[in-house]
Each structure stands twice: as structure tokens, then as C-alpha cells.
Amino acid sequence: MIWTTSFTTFTKATIRKAVFLFVASGIKIKKMSLDYRNRVKGALTGLAIGDAFGAPVEFMDNGSFPKVEKYLSGGSFGLSKGEWTDDTSHMLALMDSLCEQKGFVAENFRDKLFSWLYDGAYTTRGRQIGAGKLTMKSLFHHRTKKTIISPFNLDKHSGNGSVMRLAPIPVFYYKQGLDIVLQKSTESSMVTHSSELCQQSCKYLGGVIYQLLSGVESFGLFME
Numbered sequence: 001m002i003w004t005t006s007f008t009t010f011t012k013a014t015i016r017k018a019v020f021l022f023v024a025s026g027i028k029i030k031k032m033s034l035d036y037r038n039r040v041k042g043a044l045t046g047l048a049i050g051d052a053f054g055a056p057v058e059f060m061d062n063g064s065f066p067k068v069e070k071y072l073s074g075g076s077f078g079l080s081k082g083e084w085t086d087d088t089s090h091m092l093a094l095m096d097s098l099c100e101q102k103g104f105v106a107e108n109f110r111d112k113l114f115s116w117l118y119d120g121a122y123t124t125r126g127r128q129i130g131a132g133k134l135t136m137k138s139l140f141h142h143r144t145k146k147t148i149i150s151p152f153n154l155d156k157h158s159g160n161g162s163v164m165r166l167a168p169i170p171v172f173y174y175k176q177g178l179d180i181v182l183q184k185s186t187e188s189s190m191v192t193h194s195s196e197l198c199q200q201s202c203k204y205l206g207g208v209i210y211q212l213l214s215g216v217e218s219f220g221l222f223m224e
Contacts, residue, residue: 021099025172039213043167044091051087051164055079058130077129085130089122090165094188096122098172104184106148110191113139135161138192150194158197162189163205170209181210 056075057065071081079085093112101108115121117128117139134157138150150157169188170181185206186199193199211221 021095021168021172025098025102025175035215036213039215040171043171043209043213044095047091047165047167048084048088051084052082055083055085055130058085079124079129083124083129086116086128086132086135086161087130087164089116089128090161091168092122094165095168098168103172104169104188106187106191109188110139110142110148113191114143132159132161134159135192142191149190150192153194153196155195155197157193158195159193160201162191162193162198163201166202166205167209170206170213174210174213178207178210181206 052071053068055077056072056079057068059076073079073081077083077085090113093116094109097109097112098104112121113135116123117131117136120126120128123129134150134152138152141147141151166185166188169185173181173184182203185202189198189202193202208221212218
């Protein structure tokens with residue numbers, strides 16, 4: 001699936017996918033508050049918007065570019081305004097996998113990532129954009145050895161490739177409670193990023209998103 005670069009179209013499609021997430025996870029949409037639905041929309045579309053905002057200045061040193069206040073074009077990837085990178089592609093792949101399997105299944109998610117890397121699925125250009133070295137290394141290993149957990153688990157193998165895509169996990173498992181969200185956040189990391197630091201980072205962010213979905217004000221999460 002190759003996506004249009006129109007963020008209006010993207011947003012509508014992502015919201016439709018969010019509905020599928022709710023259905024697959026057993027959440028009854030009619031019983032959800034409007035505030036909760038808006039928080040979910042914010043978590044998922046916010047990830048993609050942040051990705052598209054940051055893409056043109058990715059790899060640039062802090063302070064070497066003006067404050068980003070709108071969609072820009074260019075950058076290392078030569079993207080048009082509003083195009084996204086691997087962050088959003090992975091999120092879309094994870095959403096599809098959760099919907100199809102009605103839960104997190106590492107093998108299925110791995111296969112979705114194969115489709116992204118080798119076939120350009122979930123992208124705007126029919127090819128992957130921004131694949132990290134560790135992600136590629138893990139997927140190459142999986143393809144060759146038929147594995148589902150990355151064997152590259154040392155501290156030096158700690159990139160941000162699993163935490164960047166995480167949002168669908170706490171959305172899907174929200175109804176099952178915080179402990180399950182933390183567990184599944186960790187499991188979702190291990191397909192490509194299995195170091196302890198990566199696992200704990202996903203666990204932490206999964207907890208943060210869970211609290212935000214619950215209505216906790218963001219400033220209250222970091223007071224202690």
C-alpha cells in the first residue's frame with residue numbers, strides 16, 4: 001500500500017484504522033467518550049505529524065536550522081512537504097498487524113516490516129525512507145534465519161526504531177490495563193530492538209501514553 005502525501009487523506013485513513021483497532025481490541029466505540037477518542041486521534045496522527053515536521057531536518061545538529069513551525073520540503077531525504085519516514089511507516093504496519101491478528105503477533109509484524117523494507121508498503125514513494133541500520137540488520141537476519149526476535153541486544157545496539165512507532169500498542173491494549181500495555185510495549189520492541197535499554201524505553205513510553213489516554217495532564221506525568 002502506497003500512501004498519498006495529502007495529510008488530510010492520511011488523517012482520515014488513520015482514524016479509520018483507529019476504528020479497526022478499537023473493534024479488534026474489543027473496545028465498544030459507542031461507549032467511548034469524545035475526549036478519549038480525541039486522545040487516540042492525537043496519539044496516532046500526532047506521531048505522523050511530528051515525523052513529517054522533523055523529516056526535513058533529520059540528522060542536522062541542534063541549533064543549525066531555524067525553528068520548525070510548518071511542513072517543510074527537502075532535507076537528507078529530499079521529501080516534499082508532509083511526507084513521512086520510517087517512523088510513520090512502522091506505525092501503519094503495526095496498526096495493520098494488530099487489526100489483522102487482533103493482538104500483537106511478532107511474526108506477523110515482522111512480515112509487515114518486510115513488506116515495508118522490500119516492497120515499499122506504507123510509504124509515500126513506493127520505497128522505504130529512513131530505515132535505521134539496526135532495523136535493517138535485524139530484518140536481514142530475520143529473513144535469512146527465520147527468526148522473530150532481534151539477536152542484537154547489547155547496549156551499543158540501542159537505537160530509537162522501536163520507540164518511535166509504539167503508539168498503536170497502548171491504544172490497542174488500553175482496555176486490558178497498564179500491566180498488559182507495558183508487557184506488549186516491551187514485546188513489540190524486540191522484533192528489531194532487543195537491548196534492555198530499548199525494551200525499557202518502550203515500556204516507559206507505553207506507560208506514558210497509557211496515562212495520557214486516561215486523561216492525566218502531560219505536565220503531571222513528569223513532576224516527580
